[in-house]
Amino acid sequence: xxxxxxxxxxxxxxxxxxxxxxxxxxxxxxxxxxxxxxxxxxxxxxxxxxxxxxxxxxxxxxxxxxxxxxxxxxxxxxxxxxxxxxxxxxxxxxxxxxxxxxxxxxxxxxxxxxxxxxxxxxxxxxxxxxxxxxxxxxxxxxxxxxxxxxxxxxxxxxxxxxxxxxxxxxxxxxxxxxxxxxxxxxxxxxxxxxxxxxxxxxxxxxxxxxxxxxxxxxxx
Amino acid sequence: xxxxxxxxxxxxxxxxxxxxxxxxxxxxxxxxxxxxxxxxxxxxxxxxxxxxxxxxxxxxxxxxxxxxxxxxxxxxxxxxxxxxxxxxxxxxxxxxxxxxxxxxxxxxxxxxxxxxxxxxxxxxxxxxxxxxxxxxxxxxxxxxxxxxxxxxxxxxxxxxxxxxxxxxxxxxxxxxxxxxxxxxxxxxxxxxxxxxxxxxxxxxxxxxxxxxxxxxxxxxxxxxxxxxxxxxxxxxxxxxxxxxxxxxxxxxxxxxxxxxxxxxxxxxxxxxxxxxxxxxxxxxxxxxxxxxxxxxxxxxxxxxxxxxxxxxxxxxxxxxxxxxxxxxxxxxxxxxxxxxxxxxxxxxxxxxxxxxxxxxxxxxxxxxxxxxxxxxxxxxxxxxxxxxxxxxxxxxxxxxxxxxxxxxxxxxxxxxxxxxxxxxxxxxxxxxxxxxxxxxxxxxxxxxxxxxxxxxxxxxxxx
Numbered sequence: 051x052x053x054x055x056x057x058x059x060x061x062x063x064x065x066x067x068x069x070x071x072x073x074x075x076x077x078x079x080x081x082x083x084x085x086x087x088x089x090x091x092x093x094x095x096x097x098x099x100x101x102x103x104x105x106x107x108x109x110x111x112x113x114x115x116x117x118x119x120x121x122x123x124x125x126x127x128x129x130x131x132x133x134x135x136x137x138x139x140x141x142x143x144x145x146x147x148x149x150x151x152x153x154x155x156x157x158x159x160x161x162x163x164x165x166x167x168x169x170x171x172x173x174x175x176x177x178x179x180x181x182x183x184x185x186x187x188x189x190x191x192x193x194x195x196x197x198x199x200x201x202x203x204x205x206x207x208x209x210x211x212x213x214x215x216x217x218x219x220x221x222x223x224x225x226x227x228x229x230x231x232x233x234x235x236x237x238x239x240x241x242x243x244x245x246x247x248x249x250x251x252x253x254x255x256x257x258x259x260x261x262x263x264x265x266x267x268x269x270x
Numbered sequence: 271x272x273x274x275x276x277x278x279x280x281x282x283x284x285x286x287x288x289x290x291x292x293x294x295x296x297x298x299x300x301x302x303x304x305x306x307x308x309x310x311x312x313x314x315x316x317x318x319x320x321x322x323x324x325x326x327x328x329x330x331x332x333x334x335x336x337x338x339x340x341x342x343x344x345x346x347x348x349x350x351x352x353x354x355x356x357x358x359x360x361x362x363x364x365x366x367x368x369x370x371x372x373x374x375x376x377x378x379x380x381x382x383x384x385x386x387x388x389x390x391x392x393x394x395x396x397x398x399x400x401x402x403x404x405x406x407x408x409x410x411x412x413x414x415x416x417x418x419x420x421x422x423x424x425x426x427x428x429x430x431x432x433x434x435x436x437x438x439x440x441x442x443x444x445x446x447x448x449x450x451x452x453x454x455x456x457x458x459x460x461x462x463x464x465x466x467x468x469x470x471x472x473x474x475x476x477x478x479x480x481x482x483x484x485x486x487x488x489x490x491x492x493x494x495x496x497x498x499x500x501x502x503x504x505x506x507x508x509x510x511x512x513x514x515x516x517x518x519x520x521x522x523x524x525x526x527x528x529x530x531x532x533x534x535x536x537x538x539x540x541x542x543x544x545x546x547x548x549x550x551x552x553x554x555x556x557x558x559x560x561x562x563x564x565x566x567x568x569x570x571x572x573x574x575x576x577x578x579x580x581x582x583x584x585x586x587x588x589x590x591x592x593x594x595x596x597x598x599x600x601x602x603x604x605x606x607x608x609x610x611x612x613x614x615x616x617x618x619x620x621x622x623x624x625x626x627x628x629x630x631x632x633x634x635x636x637x638x639x640x641x642x643x644x645x646x647x648x649x650x651x652x653x654x655x656x657x658x659x660x661x662x663x664x665x666x667x668x669x670x671x672x673x674x675x676x677x678x679x680x681x682x683x684x685x686x687x688x689x690x691x692x693x694x695x696x697x698x699x700x701x702x703x704x705x706x707x708x709x710x711x712x713x714x715x716x717x718x719x720x721x722x723x724x725x726x727x728x729x730x731x732x733x
Binding site: 064156 | 514515517518520521522523524525526528529532534535541542545552
């Protein structure tokens with residue numbers, strides 16, 4: 051899942067990027083508010099982490115601008131101000147959730163997952179397809195109750211497919227969701243991941259829709 | 271002025287002073303009455319003597335008369351005292367020709383005019399006021415006398431009639447005074463009640479109606495409250511800002527610590543640990559700067575004043591940034607323009623000026639590109655720190671010195687307080703610190719006498 055982080059503080063931004071990457075997200079980090087405001091159009095982000103105390107432009111103005119133009123990506127706001135009026139203003143402007151500094155990385159990840167889940171209309175935190183189960187928090191998957199040995203990218207791909215049940219995922223979208231900026235993607239990278247997943251789940255688990263992309267097969 | 275109850279003092283003063291005043295006025299009245307009555311009676315005596323003399327010279331009746339009350343037979347005789355008056359007429363040889371009242375006790379004397387004398391009358395010694403009037407040819411001597419006692423009684427009666435109403439109303443007057451004082455001081459009591467029940471952060475002005483005498487006190491109190499409230503608000507804002515500013519480095523530290531814990535990648539972990547150290551440096555610096563500001567903020571005057579030796583201050587400040595400069599490959603150069611002893615003549619605190627210079631040099635070293643040169647120029651009209659870094663946009667220049675403001679996109683750690691500290695130190699010395707882009711590129715921080723370039727109030731300072 052691809053996340054846009056807009057944070058001017060080097061220490062926090064750098065930490066969020068490394069931390070969220072380690073937790074299975076693809077992260078793009080923008081330091082400048084104006085660049086961040088434009089960056090939302092650059093990739094199909096699943097959620098945005100937005101710092102309010104940005105130089106140049108207020109985080110709330112960025113958010114208001116997005117909402118005005120109909121952008122509905124879930125936004126998790128980070129701020130040092132914890133007074134109730136500040137929080138209310140943030141939520142009223144269109145923030146989906148709110149975290150006050152200093153926050154725990156695990157909490158940022160959990161809230162991002164909750165926001166993304168809610169966006170996909172899911173209530174349960176586990177993704178299921180027949181006997182295939184994926185735990186987005188624990189970063190693990192099981193088939194028939196047996197743990198699967200998957201790499202982070204394979205898990206990410208499986209998560210994407212599970213989230214998009216019944217729909218076809220274009221290959222380019224998968225690339226964009228799995229890789230942040232500056233990460234080299236070979237032209238056949240996604241095919242390789244799909245190939246590995248099929249080997250572990252069974253060849254019927256993922257269907258290839260020629261010229262378009264991939265979708266999940268019948269429940270296993 | 272010592273303490274004690276104003277009310278008690280006022281009442282005491284009034285209770286002591288008003289009887290004293292009354293007594294003094296009574297004394298004046300007694301003296302005046304005595305004097306006037308004396309004159310009146312003396313005039314009467316002299317007229318009486320004259321008439322008697324002229325009667326006796328014309329050979330008027332010499333028959334002794336019975337007392338008046340017998341003569342008027344029950345007519346209104348008032349409180350006549352025959353024994354308080356007397357007349358006597360002698361011939362030239364001292365033979366008593368005629369006497370009336372107590373005149374038979376008068377003695378023939380070779381006297382004229384008024385006298386005070388003691389008469390022996392049936393064993394009683396009484397003081398009489400006498401008037402002796404001889405005839406021009408010396409054939410007769412008339413003496414008219416009046417008992418002093420009569421005069422004294424008359425005087426006391428007059429004085430008494432005058433003073434008695436006063437004496438009777440004196441206690442009432444005193445009660446009225448006490449009541450008046452109490453009532454007069456009531457606004458004070460109301461005022462102290464209002465202040466006593468006030469919440470400490472209530473900075474509203476006192477509006478209770480007060481007497482004109484207390485109005486200046488109330489006005490001064492209101493001004494003080496206003497100042498206290500401003501200081502309090504300033505402190506609160508500063509504390510809140512400081513707390514918020516600490517949250518950001520803390521959040522960074524926490525995130526980096528979690529990354530170090532979470533990751534299985536050695537490179538990511540070592541990067542996170544390095545960042546963590548960096549963040550701790552930054553937080554430490556922020557706390558140091560906050561402490562410095564919190565000490566500088568309440569200062570009204572410099573803690574110690576001496577003639578400033580800028581070369582010594584500059585040497586100490588450059589020494590302090592030498593390490594970080596060397597780390598970044600930056601050269602710090604001190605240039606002296608003019609006579610050494612005449613650099614920006616100033617009486618001030620070298621420690622604080624050292625802190626100021628260090629902050630300026632620190633900023634220059636921090637933000638200049640690696641390999642750059644930072645110049646500290648000591649001149650007779652100004653002390654300047656110049657760098658050949660990227661300079662700053664005018665937007666950011668305008669906001670420099672605003673507390674906690676840092677130009678965006680800073681890699682270098684900083685608290686956003688260094689310039690606030692420098693500005694405050696400059697302000698305490700009556701100096702003006704200005705930052706500007708140099709035409710040849712880079713930034714210059716110029717410290718000069720405020721008067722020479724016009725006073726520019728330090729930004730972000732609420733004083």
